[in-house]
Amino acid sequence: MTILDPIETAGVSTELRRTRVRPGKQFSLFTHPAAPFYVIGLMPIFWILGLAYFTFALAAVPMGISLLTMKPIRFPKGSGLWFLFIGWMIVSTVTLDPTVSRLLSWTLRAGVYIGATIIYLYIYNLPAKYLPTGRILGMIAYLFLFTAIVGGYLGLLLGEAKFPTLASVALPRSIANIDFVRAIFQPPFAQTQDFLGFPLNRPSFPFAFSNDWGATLAPATFAAVAAAGRTRRARPLVPVFALLAIVPMVVSVNRGLWIVLVGAVVYVAARRVSTGNLLLAGRLIVALVIAGGLLLASPIGDIVSQRTTTDHSTNSRGDIYTQVIDAVPESPLLGYGAPVSNPIPFRPAIGTHGNFWTALFSQGIPGAIFYTGFFVTMTFKTGRRIRNQEQLLLHLAVASSLPTMFYYDHLPAALPIMMICIAVFFRDRRDDDIRREVVLSSPLPV
Numbered sequence: 001m002t003i004l005d006p007i008e009t010a011g012v013s014t015e016l017r018r019t020r021v022r023p024g025k026q027f028s029l030f031t032h033p034a035a036p037f038y039v040i041g042l043m044p045i046f047w048i049l050g051l052a053y054f055t056f057a058l059a060a061v062p063m064g065i066s067l068l069t070m071k072p073i074r075f076p077k078g079s080g081l082w083f084l085f086i087g088w089m090i091v092s093t094v095t096l097d098p099t100v101s102r103l104l105s106w107t108l109r110a111g112v113y114i115g116a117t118i119i120y121l122y123i124y125n126l127p128a129k130y131l132p133t134g135r136i137l138g139m140i141a142y143l144f145l146f147t148a149i150v151g152g153y154l155g156l157l158l159g160e161a162k163f164p165t166l167a168s169v170a171l172p173r174s175i176a177n178i179d180f181v182r183a184i185f186q187p188p189f190a191q192t193q194d195f196l197g198f199p200l201n202r203p204s205f206p207f208a209f210s211n212d213w214g215a216t217l218a219p220a221t222f223a224a225v226a227a228a229g230r231t232r233r234a235r236p237l238v239p240v241f242a243l244l245a246i247v248p249m250v251v252s253v254n255r256g257l258w259i260v261l262v263g264a265v266v267y268v269a270a271r272r273v274s275t276g277n278l279l280l281a282g283r284l285i286v287a288l289v290i291a292g293g294l295l296l297a298s299p300i301g302d303i304v305s306q307r308t309t310t311d312h313s314t315n316s317r318g319d320i321y322t323q324v325i326d327a328v329p330e331s332p333l334l335g336y337g338a339p340v341s342n343p344i345p346f347r348p349a350i351g352t353h354g355n356f357w358t359a360l361f362s363q364g365i366p367g368a369i370f371y372t373g374f375f376v377t378m379t380f381k382t383g384r385r386i387r388n389q390e391q392l393l394l395h396l397a398v399a400s401s402l403p404t405m406f407y408y409d410h411l412p413a414a415l416p417i418m419m420i421c422i423a424v425f426f427r428d429r430r431d432d433d434i435r436r437e438v439v440l441s442s443p444l445p446v
Helices: 014-018 035-049 052-068 080-095 100-125 133-158 166-170 179-185 210-228 235-251 255-274 278-297 301-309 314-330 355-382 389-399 414-441
Strands: 190-193 200-203
Touching: 035 052, 035 100, 035 133, 035 166, 052 100, 080 100, 080 355, 100 179, 100 355, 100 414, 133 190, 133 200, 133 210, 133 235, 133 414, 166 179, 200 210, 200 235, 210 235, 210 255, 210 389, 210 414, 255 278, 255 389, 314 355, 355 389, 355 414, 389 414
Parallel strands: none
Antiparallel strands: 190 200
16 A cells, blocks of 8 residues: 555646545545554553553554555654654663563653654654544544543542453563552552542543643643534534533642643733734633633632642652752763652652653653754744644644643653644645645646
8 A cells, every 4th residue: 555645746637636536435444544543542442451551552553554555754844853862762771770670661651652653654644535634633532531521530439449450460460560560550540649638539540640641631632622623513512521621620630731721821812912913812811810710719619729839749849850860960871761769768750750851861861852852843833834723722732742741741642642733733734735836836727
């Protein structure tokens, strides 16, 4: 299967473009070029199997096979930094201690990194006629609803209860008893914590940690809104889903998620001011103030006010980041391959709680530069020449990577979702540019 397109190779005659065979007539359900993408939708099944963490990595396997059949394989401009990061991550394995826990720690993260890379290239290279943008955004919207609403309310109701997944039962006890392995293969519905003075179920389903839940929703929220904007039938349901989602998003006390969403409104308002659209900017700020006031006046307002004043996790996070900074001079180029257990009891592993810190500790200073540089570059590129509301929302999904990388791990789902948004953004822009060139180069009618 050789897939060219963009768009029908631009140089092909208009006559041929008009008479091409429709994709639905060429392929069956399982041989259709877009079929591998829909494996992502099996996340609920993967969770039952204990493999939710690997959803995107597993979906990347058939996508990778399909990608190998596409000629030529194109790369969005600015991708070089990402491939440097992937290469550096592989090289950093030389610093790993040859223990089961260390090798597993590297392998689990590498699987998501490489899987996200394959998905990124697959979507960018697969023509929109096979996998329309609306369906891609619809898939992310589905994951948003599954995580925010289904996962959110299950977490609030069931707390730290665990489901005996098939993987947790099948794994050898020597491996299953490793803390982070157990958390991944048999995740709880929520993390129950009492730092506000009472037990609070912070949703984490279908992931291992509440921070992973919040990190996923940061880019997924913007992509889901973009998906809703593509279909009139879904628009009346948006307020309903928004109200359902906001409760677990607030009760989760994920301050990082709150920062991203509030910051996005302020950022969009600032952009509108810069273009002279003061009315819309004012409306956004007024809407934000009203929504915040209603939220604080609601029964869950106390949770918000208490979370903004408590310093829970702030001190421990600072200690972890200090440990990373202190460790870097001993291995500045290649890092330590993967995070390591913290010698301080009951503290998170060194090199976690922020993908910037993970890259810095695991892949050294070059790895941190490559990882951060890629997302800075892509945020800048997607923020230029925005032509419509959908592009703005995709830009926000990509831009959410910048603040969150300093306090959230982007694995296992936030990173693939952001890579999907980048691929969709540049695929659509490329196709739009080609269409414009074709129109401009076409002879005027006599």
